[in-house]
Amino acid sequence: MSELTDDFELAGVPDAFQRLWTPHRLAYIKGGQAQFNQGEEDCPFCLVPKRSDEESLIVHRGEHCYVVLNLFPYNPGHLLVCPYRHLPDYTDLSLEETAEFSALSQTAMTVLRRVSNPSGFNLGMNQGVTGGAGVAGHLHQHVVPRWGGDGNFLPIIAQTKAITQTLGEVREQVAQAWAEQPDRDAE
Template identity: 45%
Template sequence: MKVLWAPWRATYVSNASKNKQGSCLFCDVIKEGNDKENLVVYRGEKAYVILNKFPYNPGHVMVVPYRHVSSIELLEEDEYLDLFKLVKKSVLALKRVYSPEGFNIGMNIGRTAGAGIESHIHVHVVPRWNGDANFMPIISNTKVISEILDTTYEKLTKAFKET
């Protein structure tokens, strides 16, 4: 087996065990109010946009309702509308910054469906380019991300203000 150094994972691993039983990452981030440190790129009325700390591609964001709910049918109408307004705004901001050739947009509701944080729904918006799924994941079980999160944060924060 080959080793790929990923020192940024140390923060995730050490913090994962510190989370209080029953706490929610998405709720905690909003309570803290430190948007830059927590990678919150935009706050709407009923939902917000946050960078995925372990992105599939550069610009991978998640749109999250403020209210802690585990499934889409539990959202109030105004929460649902704001959530999807921010999905649209995310697509526009990502197009402005990265000019992707496509997007994957989706929700994993429940552990069986692949939800990493199953108690608080969120919509993934992943920009895609032809060839972004190259041989690296297949041959070496490695995904190459070409931009650090701080740079992505700065670019998208600016783009959301302009969108």
């Protein structure tokens, strides 16, 4: 039997990531393929607006879209902008929905800057199961606040991050800041 002289001969290559135990993410992982094929009756983004804002973590309700905290955040303050209608694709939005979807994404960034002073953002939509959508049947846009030293976006998708506040605390802060936000159309 040969003696191992190089770490690269071992099973796996060590990396610089610190591993965090996050059992709450197992609910998402164990959802399996069925979670990607939801109809309106069992779609989480169709159920969310039927509950109270506090229970569902909604921070703002618009006419065509709403903004909710991600139940499995990549970073504290990770928001999702969702249309009320159950649509799978960005091109399915009406012009009115598209305008509000975009405006709410902009306001989300403004509000998060006031609440937590991030140094950057990742905005994005994963379209379809192959495109990485966790809930492929209902369009949603991620608004992820970023800070220096929190890594780049790829490790955030692939790894679990430590979250420093409860979702309820973050929802309260963001909802309050959103309510204090001046109406852009009134200016």
